Structure formats: structure tokens, C-alpha cells
Amino acid sequence: MTRVVLYARYSSDNQRDASTKDQFRICREQTQREKWQVVGTYKDAGLSGASMILRPGIQSLL
Numbered sequence: 001m002t003r004v005v006l007y008a009r010y011s012s013d014n015q016r017d018a019s020t021k022d023q024f025r026i027c028r029e030q031t032q033r034e035k036w037q038v039v040g041t042y043k044d045a046g047l048s049g050a051s052m053i054l055r056p057g058i059q060s061l062l
Contacts, residue, residue: 004031005040007061011048020045 008023010016020043031038044057052058 002034002036003039004036005042005061006031006038007042007058009044009047009049009055009057011046 006024006027008020008027010019024041024043028038030036040061042057042061044055047055049055052062
């Protein structure tokens with residue numbers, strides 16, 4: 001079985017935690033169709049995407 005991790009993020013004050021929940025929901029639907037195993041999830045909420053260094057979620061994923 002293919003093992004995958006999920007990563008979601010948003011950067012704007014106009015978005016909210018539901019943004020990452022929606023991203024994870026869509027990704028989980030895909031993993032079920034493909035029969036992939038989710039082994040981890042990571043997110044960065046309200047952080048700029050300009051730099052990977054300043055996003056703890058992506059750093060943990062890496």
C-alpha cells in the first residue's frame with residue numbers, strides 16, 4: 001500500500017481553519033479512491049507561503 005502524508009495551508013486573514021479542514025477532506029477522499037494509507041498530516045494556518053523556512057508544518061513534514 002502506498003503511504004502518503006497530507007499538507008494543507010492558508011495564509012490570509014480572510015480564510016479560517018475550515019480552509020485546511022476542507023483541503024484535508026478533499027485529500028482524504030482521493031486517498032480512499034486510490035487506497036493510499038495516510039501516515040501523517042501537517043498544516044500551516046495563517047502563515048505566508050513566501051518562505052518554507054517560516055512554516056513549521058512544512059518543516060515537520062520535510
